[in-house]
């Protein structure tokens with residue numbers, strides 16, 4: 050989709066460009082060769098034209114014989130020169146034809162000297178040069194056509210004919226006026242000159258000239274004095290103390306060499322006078338005195354000018370340049386589940402449901418003034434307007450009774466619907482339709498979304514595509530009982546981003562304790578994923594590594610804040626815009642910063658095993674990371690209060706809930722019931738802090754995700770995944786201290802577990818002894834120091850050096866007796 054977007058942008062850009070050099074890719078050697086070829090061609094043209102001015106008349110007679118070896122011409126470039134001169138100067142544009150040779154040479158020099166790196170950035174400039182150069186040539190040629198009778202070579206045949214054509218229709222005066230008008234258009238468009246600028250320029254010049262005269266007068270006096278002092282003579286007629294009056298007024302760098310009054314005066318570097326606005330307030334009456342008001346104008350922001358110049362020369366910084374050939378996945382990779390099937394409106398079903406609702410309410414003496422239905426992909430919303438005097442809470446309490454009478458699950462009553470004066474009853478359709486990812490990605494709402502991180506969740510109850518900006522959320526909490534569509538939801542989020550963002554613009558940090566859900570994204574590691582230095586896999590499946598990654602993200606956050614502070618930007622969007630506009634110097638550590646999206650599946654599992662160690666960095670990130678482009682998506686099966694703590698909840702205003710089994714879970718995640726009444730299979734409720742929106746999540750199946758990741762993974766990638774800052778945890782480094790007294794209280798238990806399992810891993814201890822990661826890590830270090838387990842072996846578990854429990858007993862007893 051984004052590909053479409055960019056191509057459409059490109060075409061509009063192309064259409065507005067006057068002329069564009071072909072986008073050839075040359076290597077450096079080819080550049081030098083092509084560059085020199087252009088220079089030679091330019092020179093050949095130049096010499097031919099110059100020579101033609103003098104020898105053209107003599108060569109006129111032999112023009113018909115050109116091509117034969119025996120033909121002799123006077124042109125410096127012989128037959129070719131004679132032909133070129135005749136074609137371009139005489140039959141062409143006259144003297145202005147010289148610009149062709151000059152333009153060719155300039156292009157050649159550019160390519161030869163600077164290479165494609167600069168050249169490709171300056172293509173726009175060069176194409177501009179050609180466009181305006183050729184236009185100027187044509188204008189001059191027509192203009193010189195007025196003087197055709199003086200010399201036919203001035204404007205060439207083209208100039209003469211076009212001039213003649215103009216004069217035939219407009220007459221001499223008309224033609225002159227038209228030419229004058231074109232010249233004005235040229236000057237205004239090309240040189241961006243306006244009458245104001247010209248007057249400003251001349252008034253500036255006038256003041257400069259005036260100041261110049263005044264300066265000459267003073268410097269005349271000064272130079273007399275200086276001449277005298279440099280020669281060692283006293284200053285003529287000027288007292289030593291009073292002489293440098295001008296010098297004190299205008300400080301000079303004066304070096305006193307000796308007592309003999311020899312002074313060498315070095316004029317100060319030219320200082321740019323501050324532009325000053327002067328205004329004189331005349332005295333009100335005889336007793337009043339006038340006043341002169343001076344106002345210094347704001348200084349020009351040089352940095353902007355420089356940046357504008359850079360942007361003019363090289364264009365805006367393009368972060369996607371390194372993978373400029375990257376292609377966004379085509380829509381065909383997504384399956385169209387709804388092919389040929391639109392939502393079927395089953396009128397019988399609608400009628401039957403309506404009748405039952407009306408009847409049930411009637412049984413409770415609730416009269417209905419009006420009822421209408423909106424059919425969604427999986428649920429139909431019946432909106433009723435009760436008769437006057439009916440209490441809303443009465444209807445709300447009938448949820449179960451209506452569900453019973455309709456014999457359906459997942460009935461939800463919204464009383465009243467916010468913003469409408471109605472009460473909503475959501476009833477699941479008998480034949481729900483799948484919302485395919487393809488249909489939401491292809492929707493104009495997603496395609497034209499001007500968002501930083503657009504996410505197409507699915508379709509609302511009124512069948513509208515629901516697109517939100519993750520950057521604005523700014524973090525998302527997601528819950529749902531097992532099998533209700535959480536993993537599909539995560540895939541839909543990731544797919545949306547893959548369809549809209551270039552690898553340079555967004556990076557994912559994926560935490561997947563289930564080990565199977567997000568593995569497919571491994572293929573796009575070097576395009577879209579971020580990882581810790583030295584870690585083999587980018588997708589984190591080991592809970593212990595999550596802590597390091599989260600802390601590393603905190604470091605990244607702090608670093609980004611420093612960079613943003615330095616650039617005086619309030620958020621990542623501003624910063625990147627400033628960087629693209631070349632207002633930030635990469636030499637000062639500035640670089641284009643991609644968004645980072647951290648996705649944590651099975652958050653409850655993580656909290657169970659690592660507790661505070663995970664919660665603290667997550668809360669920190671959630672509180673602070675929004676401005677610097679780190680966004681969290683956290684999914685959990687169990688939305689209990691000890692998993693989704695107050696601190697986490699407070700920082701995740703945007704929440705999604707798939708079906709949960711209990712009302713209390715719904716309350717924990719959404720702060721209200723409702724999620725327990727959903728029907729599952731992607732039926733979800735979304736809230737961004739205010740009302741609840743019921744959405745049918747888009748369905749994207751594993752084979753589709755596989756196709757997308759294959760498509761991206763097979764393309765040229767960055768050399769490595771995006772590397773996060775290194776984090777050395779508290780447990781970093783191995784303690785070689787084998788101090789028995791300082792051993793952990795659970796040391797012996799741990800040793801036994803390790804020896805029984807014959808596997809030296811900290812996570813085993815964590816599970817069996819219910820320890821935090823840091824403590825388990827410390828015990829492993831102590832076991833290593835004691836010689837019970839071997840050294841660290843990367844991703845493999847450590848070797849256990851004691852074969853069984855009896856040997857361990859002997860080993861530890863011996864150690865005690867030492």
Ligand SMILES: Nc1ncnc2c1ncn2[C@@H]1O[C@H](COP(=O)(O)OP(=O)(O)OP(=O)(O)O)[C@@H](O)[C@H]1O
Nearest residue numbers: 483530531532533534535536537730731746747748
């Ligand atoms: N949006 C959807 N549209 C249609 N069917 C869906 C949708 N989402 C999920 N399903 C169905 O529900 C099944 C389970 O979904 P999913 O694997 O996402 O559940 P889950 O909540 O992640 O479960 P678990 O937590 O056990 O991994 C899918 O295989 C699919 O058949």
